[in-house]
Ligand SMILES: *[C@@H]1O[C@H](CO)[C@@H](O)[C@H](O)[C@H]1NC(C)=O
Ligand SMILES: *[C@@H]1O[C@H](CO)[C@@H](O)[C@H](O)[C@H]1NC(C)=O
Ligand SMILES: *[C@@H]1O[C@H](CO)[C@@H](O)[C@H](O)[C@H]1NC(C)=O
């Protein structure tokens with residue numbers, strides 16, 4: 106008996122190593138984990154420093170642990186260094202049940218630069234390198250092909266490039282036999298481009314559609330409501346949307362303190378049948394004042410100190426201290442909001458999703474001809490796959506066992522007295538029916554983490570490589586074999 110029990114224990118340890126954290130995929134308009142549960146994004150935007158917040162393992166461990174007590178299951182990272190080793194951070198997040206949504210672009214590779222959209226080999230190589238790096242990790246949930254690339258009707262001609270880029274990256278991932286990782290877009294909630302949401306999933310060739318759509322929205326401020334905020338219009342516009350849709354940025358600050366009452370609409374009966382969650386902007390407190398935590402007292406905006414990782418007066422490493430009461434407000438909201446959604450098999454058997462019709466070309470308005478071929482990748486055919494950037498992508502994998510479930514813990518630090526700074530509104534929401542829908546946008550481009558900030562020292566990441574996984578596996582397999590012989 107004892108022998109059998111020992112054997113079973115060892116066997117489950119083996120399985121735990123082999124299946125560290127369930128992967129995320131899409132069926133119809135919903136995300137599912139590989140163990141069949143519907144997945145709702147409860148995320149925070151995470152960009153402590155502009156180049157790459159996923160290289161300092163110790164920092165990721167501290168932040169991931171506190172995010173777990175917050176109830177988060179996701180982070181969004183806007184910029185990463187494709188040639189850096191992310192194993193330590195990806196494991197730290199996996200261990201806390203946290204998935205990563207990665208923007209594939211860099212500062213120099215936005216699809217629309219200086220008002221000119223393009224999809225070039227250079228850009229493709231750069232995006233491919235990020236994919237090479239992050240496709241290795243089971244807790245990579247999705248890729249953003251762009252963030253707020255087009256924001257007005259005059260820019261509508263940029264939209265086809267998003268689809269070209271996504272099709273290119275999807276083909277590349279298939280050629281490399283990567284796990285299918287969803288590719289989507291993060292849009293500004295301007296109301297000026299109602300056609301974009303449909304356009305990105307409308308083409309008859311399914312390869313030329315995005316896998317998901319997400320919105321950066323700051324229209325629910327303070328004690329608003331589903332109707333007053335205009336969320337009702339967002340729901341209306343997405344009622345029959347064929348792919349998952351969620352908030353890729355959320356968390357208006359114009360009515361402090363933030364109470365995050367919109368979470369009850371998103372994860373409750375109002376929207377949970379159609380929407381897939383929200384990413385709150387943002388983790389770190391910085392000039393734009395959207396932070397949920399801080400690493401130290403605020404200093405003068407002119408203070409920049411590489412050795413202690415202070416940029417524009419904000420410390421960017423150390424022990425995260427929750428900002429009160431915003432942090433606990435969000436924590437209490439999320440603690441009570443746990444929609445179970447639908448079962449993947451039952452849902453798959455019943456779904457009937459239909460692509461919306463493509464918005465028609467309108468001179469002086471939406472100027473995309475729906476029947477035109479997508480722009481090609483310069484003159485180079487997609488068939489001649491190049492492999493990311495020159496140089497090698499560090500190998501890595503998830504070797505930890507994920508903490509199951511998430512919920513409030515006891516790790517909250519002392520209360521902070523940091524005062525909210527005035528908001529930084531731009532691109533106000535202009536659509537919808539509500540005249541009171543105050544709005545401000547805190548896109549990555551208006552964040553201090555996106556501005557040039559000089560060279561910083563980054564601590565060396567721990568390297569969990571494949572050899573480690575293989576050794577662990579072999580060791581456990583050896584022990585199990587021994588137990589079986591002994592039985
Ligand atoms: C990117 O990572 C590589 C490898 O760690 C490093 O050599 C390089 O300096 C990093 N680039 C930036 C901009 O930090
Ligand atoms: C494309 O990349 C090559 C090599 O990395 C560089 O020499 C060239 O200037 C880049 N072109 C553009 C348009 O950025
Ligand atoms: C579908 O779109 C992809 C990407 O643009 C293209 O390579 C493929 O040839 C298209 N398939 C058909 C049947 O047109």
Ligand SMILES: *[C@@H]1O[C@H](CO)[C@@H](O)[C@H](O)[C@H]1NC(C)=O
Nearest residue numbers: 338340341342343344345538
């Ligand atoms: C969306 O709003 C329009 C106009 O208010 C209304 O006619 C329509 O029935 C709504 N659609 C859904 C799916 O709620």
